[in-house]
Amino acid sequence: MKDNELITWSSKLSCGIKLIDNQHKELVALVNDMFNHVTGDYSQEAEYFSQIIHKAVRYIKVHFATEERIMLATKFEGYTEHKKKHESFILTVVESINDFKYKRRFSLFYFTKFLKDWVLTHIAVMDKKYFNYLRYIASRKTNGKLSITLADVNRKVS
Ligand SMILES: [Fe+2]
Numbered sequence: 001m002k003d004n005e006l007i008t009w010s011s012k013l014s015c016g017i018k019l020i021d022n023q024h025k026e027l028v029a030l031v032n033d034m035f036n037h038v039t040g041d042y043s044q045e046a047e048y049f050s051q052i053i054h055k056a057v058r059y060i061k062v063h064f065a066t067e068e069r070i071m072l073a074t075k076f077e078g079y080t081e082h083k084k085k086h087e088s089f090i091l092t093v094v095e096s097i098n099d100f101k102y103k104r105r106f107s108l109f110y111f112t113k114f115l116k117d118w119v120l121t122h123i124a125v126m127d128k129k130y131f132n133y134l135r136y137i138a139s140r141k142t143n144g145k146l147s148i149t150l151a152d153v154n155r156k157v158s
């Protein structure tokens with residue numbers, strides 16, 4: 001995959017939970033939109049970045065909070081480790097925003113590339129762990145669909 005190649009949503013990124021899939025799709029759309037605004041012109045990029053970044057941070061925080069709630073509610077063992085990854089990511093994003101604010105250094109391209117690499121690896125590695133866990137504890141309903149009820153959560157899984 002080329003550095004500035006846009007992300008195409010595929011079933012590989014999907015976990016089957018509509019809420020999470022939709023949030024991940026929004027993140028992917030955001031990264032793609034950011035790539036489409038890489039022009040190499042500092043003032044153009046800076047203007048775009050200052051408009052988009054607050055929305056982006058909000059998105060990301062809502063998404064992390066959703067995942068963390070699901071992991072807690074389903075008693076996922078990897079919760080603490082996962083939450084730590086989310087937190088360190090937010091810290092890095094905040095650092096980049098500060099670099100931008102105080103004009104230390106800023107490149108929309110590198111920031112977007114960092115975001116893209118992180119989002120893709122995180123979904124494929126960390127998020128996948130709880131996707132698999134959810135699939136594991138879900139029970140099959142009469143309509144053949146997997147779903148998780150309180151009973152599934154409270155059932156002991158070995
Ligand atoms: Fe995620």
Ligand SMILES: [Fe+2]
Nearest residue numbers: 067122126127
């Ligand atoms: Fe996550």
